[in-house]
Amino acid sequence: MLPADSPRLSGEKIEHARLLAGVGVLLPPIVVHRSSMRVIDGMHRLEAARMRGDDTIAVRFHDGLDVDLFVLAVELNRAHGLPLSRADRRAAAQRIIESHPEWSDRRIASIAGLAAATVGSIRRCSTVQSEQSNTRVGKDGRIRPSDGGEGRRRAGELLTENPAASLRDIARAAGVSPAxxxxxxxxxxxxETPDIRRQPVVAAAGAPDVPHENAAGAVGLMTSLKRDPSLRFTELGRVLIRLLDCSSMDVKQLDDLVRSVPPHQRATVVRLAHERAGVWRTFADRLGRESDTEMRSA
Known part of the structure; x- marks a missing residue:
């Protein structure tokens, strides 16, 4: 068998293989590409079998295309066993962007265990950026515009030109969903404007205006964070997820909260909200600078 095209930048961990070798139960089968006999997933288990002196090992064969083998390796490595590091996952996302440039950021993010925004930033710095089309294939296999705002603006133009047209006809022409x-x-x-990202929200007196986020998109980003093992398996990562999750709200929730504050406490709540917002802005600025430094040094 040929060794795996592993998403692990530093290769296999011999300590992990020794740990598996000492386990007294039958390990799951390794996954091998049938036509090439290359290991897709299970190099630690294969090494553990060698350490134990086993003559055979359980194998599950895969008959997929060569171009998809690395994608499968990333998915399987994320699903079990030794977690991939953030550097591993970023490098994997870069490779998948290069091999499947038509795939959406969200689809690649779900495979690599990153936020879709992170994949987007990697794509923008990719050498294949200029060759990419203005459409993406999502997790469900459907083709959508890479810029959701552009699709919305096109739908708005078509609705203005032909207000009697059906939702499906407009959706087909604009490359978006009927919903x-x-x-x-x-x-x-x-x-209001067709593009959600261009619609301002009325802020509290004295506070800066902030863009209104797509609620569904925010939910998707939170889901990605919650599934990221580098966050959910560390104490500070879980704290960050909880803080972000509890501060997520839509416009209606904001309105309800505003109405719930009694008049005699409004000044106090405004002050506290500004202070908390300032802390989050400082956090975002520092994190942004860290990301910029990493991208420049990569």
């Missing part, structure tokens, strides 16, 4: 067209139509009826 998105329905949302764009409702936003236009309220006098």
């Amino acid at each position: 998105t067209v329905g949302d764009v139509r409702a936003r236009l009826a309220r006098g």
Whole structure:
């Protein structure tokens, strides 16, 4: 058998193989590409079998395409066993962007265990960036515009030109879902812009305006964070997830909270909210600078 095209930048950990060799139970089968006999997943288990002097090892054969083998290796390594480091996952995302440039950031993020925004930043710095189209294939196999805002703006133009057109016809022409067209139509009826990211939210007096985020997108980002083993398996990572999760809210929730504050406590709540917002802005700035430094040194 040929060794794996491993997503682990530093290769296999001999200590982990020794740990598996000492386990007194039958280990799961390794995964091997049938036509090439290359190991896709299970190099630690294979080494453990060698250490124990085993003559045979359980194998599950895979018959997929060569171009998809690395993707499968990343998925399987993330699903069990020794977690991939953040550097491993970023490097894996870079390789998948190069081998599958038509895949969406969210789809690659779900495979590599990163946030979609992180994959987007890696893509923007990729050498294949200029060769990529303006569409992406999502996890469900559907083709969508790489810029969701552009699709929304196109849907808004088409609705203005032909308000009697069906949601499906507009969706097909704009490259978005019928549900998105329905949302764009409702936003236009309220006098708002089609693109959610361009719609401002009224902030508290004296506070800076902030962009209104797509609630579904925020939920997706939180889901990615919660699934990231480098966060959920560390104490500080879990604290960060809890803090971000408990501070997530949509416009309606903001309105409800504003109405819930009694008049005699408004000044206190405003002051505390500004202070907390300042802490989060400082955190975001520092994290952004760290990311910029990593990207420059990569």
